[in-house]
Amino acid sequence: MLRTEIADRVAVLTLDRPERLNALSWELMNRLRKELESLGSRADVGAIVLTGAGRAFSAGADLRDFAASEDMPAEVAHHLAATMAPLAEVVQALPLPLVAAVNGPCAGGAVGLALLADVVIAARSAYFLLPQVVPLGGVPDLGATWVLGRVVGRARALGMSLTGERVPAERAERWGMIWRCVDDDELPDQALATARGLAAAPAAVVATRALLDSGFAATLRDQLDFEARHQSARFADPAVAAVVERFSAGEKPPSPKTRR
Template sequence: MNFEHILFHIDSGVATLRLNRPKQLNSFNLKMHGEVREALKQVRQSAEVRALLLTGEGRGFCAGQDLDDRNVAPGAEMPDLGESIEQHYNPLIRQLRDLPMPVICAVNGVAAGAGANIAFACDLVLAARSASFIQAFCKIGLVPDSGGTWTLPRLVGMARAKALAMLGERISAEQAERWGMIWRCVDDEALQDEALELARHLATQPTTGLALIKRALNASAGNTFDQQLDLERDLQRLAGRTEDYREGVGAFKEKRTATFKGC
């Protein structure tokens, strides 16, 4: 499938999805939503893909919603933003969180509004030193969406989450790393290479086990301790029946490098 607003390819077990509306700082319109949704569908269905790398083209990662794609002119009927979230942003966030593989995000520039929260929905986030994160919703009278009101308190605590959401201050990549919002801040020129190296490494690992780790951690916020213990038991049962577990134990005993197949 030919895409207009994203760049998408698969190589060495890694699917790379690059948002490609650089003049608009990769902000989302309806067509880009559809293309991202289709690419993520291909990622999930492909037996070849074992890790996803999400990044942006140009000087920004994603500025959230393209406001030019909405009509809020005086006298015009106001759009139903809840419908937009239900039809587009919520499915996108759910697709990213539910992918049975590691999702790496390389934030190459500003990540604002939904763009910031899309990054936070990924598993491992690297950001260029010049990148920044902004909960810009309050600047136009809106509420953080794309999971932001759930993710932010869990990343930085309620006090900082409220300040970020109500003040809309720009947070540098270095500060985001210090606060635990992202995994790592790296030099601009090293970002793409480091992110791709990380994705390629993860694609060689026991990715079924990694998917189960992701599933357990994502479930932990809504579980009691006893429920989480039961979930760990159930997921460990699944992990212990994989060929990768057999290979990992065999490689350990034979003192050789394991060759994992993701199954």
């Protein structure tokens, strides 16, 4: 149901229900939340990659969980509060960088899950789909209504949500919905390389995430104060001070890898 592999300070979490296109059952969501919480406290892990087994990232919530309920409205309300919301909050506040490697279809609640990651890289064959409104008659969930408008704007978020139209990975990249679209066979290596880079400075990544998230609601003055607090905390880290000293002594910073 969920596989974890750790190497070189990167944990790879794989949603492993390929026979169900990695649909997010209540059990899988709870396991994922607990595993993320566990990994977040490990000293030997500096970043996490989340991906799916087989041909899909995830088909979203497992509707068999809904159908099995004798009181569907009560069941849905309970699990939105007790299962989905805690998972989304753990992902958004994770004390480690999270890279979503979207290897195939990403639908429903899985869209919110993926977009809450710090960096989203998608295979060229992947697509994003929100079917909750049409044809299901519900609403997007697992944080999609919070994050989607922030990354693509209101018009595109509404269009995607209300029409249920597929958004291919290449369009998602053009929209700014994801960081990068790569050839399918390059996705695992690209995701791992990105995660290894982020694992070198996880605290700085998490602080930057917090700053960018707060910037949507804060005034400029509040945001400047928030930046100052985070920057002061980062420069109190001896490792950061050592880097500054090396650069001030004339050492050139490493050049970021460019996209091929």
